[in-house]
Amino acid sequence: MYHLRMFAVFCTDIANDRISTDSNWAKLRNEILNLAETCQKASGEQSKHTDWLHNGDVCKLLNISKRTLQHYRDTGVLPFSQIGHKCYYKREDVDRLLETKSVKSNTNKSKSNK
Secondary structure, three states: OHHHHHHHHHHHHHHOOOOOOHHHHHHHHHHHHHHHHHHHHHHHHHHHHHOEEEHHHHHHHHOOOHHHHHHHHHHOOOOOEEEOOEEEEEHHHHHHHHHHHHHHHHHHHHHHOO
C-alpha cells in the first residue's frame, strides 16, 4: 500500500510540474519499478489460487473429447468443481494428469521398443 501512496504523490507532482531534478526523476522511476514488482508478485500469488479451467480448455490441453472428459469425471480420474451446470478444473490437477499420462506413455513406448 505504501508504494501506491508514494506513486500517487509522484503522479500529483508530475501533474503539477514539480519534478524537475534528476534525483526526483530517479525516485519516481524507482517507485514505478517497485510498484510494478509488487503488482507482479500479488498477481502471481493470486493466479495460483484462481487458475480454473472449463471443459473446452481441458479438452484442448489433454487432446481428448468431451465424452472422455465426462468419463474422467465419472471415474474420479480428474477432480472438478461444479457451479450450476458448468464444470471447472484446477490447472494443477490437469497438469498432474498430463504428467502421469506422459510418464505412462513413455513407459509403454520403451516396453514396445524392447
